[in-house]
Amino acid sequence: MFGGGLSSKTVSMSRTSLVRGFYRLFSIRTGSKLEGKVALITGAASGIGKATAIKFINNGAKVVVADIQHQLGQETAEELGPYATFVSCDVTKESDISNAVDFTISKHKQLDIMHCNAGVPCKTPPSIVELDLEMFDKVMDINVRGIMAGIKHASRVMIPRQTGSILCTASITGLMGGLSQHTYSVSKSAVIGIVKSVAAELCKYGIRVNCISPFAIPTPFTMDDMRQLFPGVDDQRLVKMVHNAGVFEGAYCEPRDVANAALYLVSDDAKYVNGHNLVVDGGFTSFKSLSFPAPDELK
Numbered sequence: 001m002f003g004g005g006l007s008s009k010t011v012s013m014s015r016t017s018l019v020r021g022f023y024r025l026f027s028i029r030t031g032s033k034l035e036g037k038v039a040l041i042t043g044a045a046s047g048i049g050k051a052t053a054i055k056f057i058n059n060g061a062k063v064v065v066a067d068i069q070h071q072l073g074q075e076t077a078e079e080l081g082p083y084a085t086f087v088s089c090d091v092t093k094e095s096d097i098s099n100a101v102d103f104t105i106s107k108h109k110q111l112d113i114m115h116c117n118a119g120v121p122c123k124t125p126p127s128i129v130e131l132d133l134e135m136f137d138k139v140m141d142i143n144v145r146g147i148m149a150g151i152k153h154a155s156r157v158m159i160p161r162q163t164g165s166i167l168c169t170a171s172i173t174g175l176m177g178g179l180s181q182h183t184y185s186v187s188k189s190a191v192i193g194i195v196k197s198v199a200a201e202l203c204k205y206g207i208r209v210n211c212i213s214p215f216a217i218p219t220p221f222t223m224d225d226m227r228q229l230f231p232g233v234d235d236q237r238l239v240k241m242v243h244n245a246g247v248f249e250g251a252y253c254e255p256r257d258v259a260n261a262a263l264y265l266v267s268d269d270a271k272y273v274n275g276h277n278l279v280v281d282g283g284f285t286s287f288k289s290l291s292f293p294a295p296d297e298l299k
């Protein structure tokens with residue numbers, strides 16, 4: 001679970017159109033924290049990236065939606081309205097990332113926010129002795145190398161302007177062992193490390209680099225995984241299972257919780273927040289409870 005094995009590419013268009021109404025609910029101008037800013041978001045055709053694109057647009061930004069899913073990415077950009085544009089981008093290809101950055105500059109003359117969000121889960125056996133190293137390389141290529149390439153090319157255009165905000169999507173699986181199989185977990189630990197390493201250099205240029213570690217959210221990414229783990233169980237029940245995996249009573253993690261955290265981190269509200277990993281998990285990774293029996297259970 002939590003990035004254990006899933007692929008957004010397999011999500012059918014009909015399912016996509018089902019969630020479209022959900023996203024529209026949030027397509028209302030709600031603030032101006034990013035007025036005049038330009039953002040490039042990888043993996044923005046779906047899930048967290050899409051919710052973040054909506055949040056940024058609703059706060060005055062222009063957004064370039066970069067994704068490997070051409071058709072879905074284009075549909076998403078159309079759905080998001082005139083302040084969104086789609087660019088086809090596979091983050092494993094440095095030339096695609098470079099083109100996405102150059103496209104943003106040629107269209108909007110600047111890049112203020114780079115959100116390196118694209119990521120994939122991993123389907124491999126959980127035991128280290130059965131580790132599929134080919135799969136390991138493929139996941140690292142997207143989840144780690146893709147992030148490095150995104151930061152590299154964003155920095156290329158941000159450094160001369162001496163300003164910018166770079167955000168990456170990590171995961172709570174990068175903070176604690178046991179929440180996912182090794183490959184995904186290691187890839188997300190690397191993202192948290194990348195942020196600290198790059199922040200050390202880019203602070204000299206007034207560029208902030210941060211990441212967000214969300215709890216499990218039933219996006220296409222997680223739902224495909226859940227359907228494989230629990231075949232025959234209906235989607236509503238699976239969504240409930242993901243939500244119930246959290247510790248915080250009365251709320252569960254949603255894409256817009258991550259989008260809200262993203263808005264904070266890239267806006268001037270966080271002007272002195274740098275090299276930070278903002279954990280959005282309802283407290284899940286902050287504590288463990290000792291499971292002693294209650295005194296009356298000992299009798």
Ligand SMILES: NC(=O)c1ccc[n+]([C@@H]2O[C@H](COP(=O)([O-])OP(=O)(O)OC[C@H]3O[C@@H](n4cnc5c(N)ncnc54)[C@H](O)[C@@H]3O)[C@@H](O)[C@H]2O)c1
Nearest residue numbers: 008043045046047048068090091118119171216217219221
């Ligand atoms: N959903 C969760 O439970 C969860 C929790 C923690 C972190 N995350 C992370 O959040 C990020 C977004 O995931 P999501 O849950 O929104 O999933 P999602 O499947 O809804 O979105 C992921 C997007 O990334 C795109 N993508 C995949 N490979 C790509 C590539 N090579 N180049 C460009 N785009 C590519 C997909 O086409 C898709 O649109 C990922 O980095 C994921 O690891 C997700």
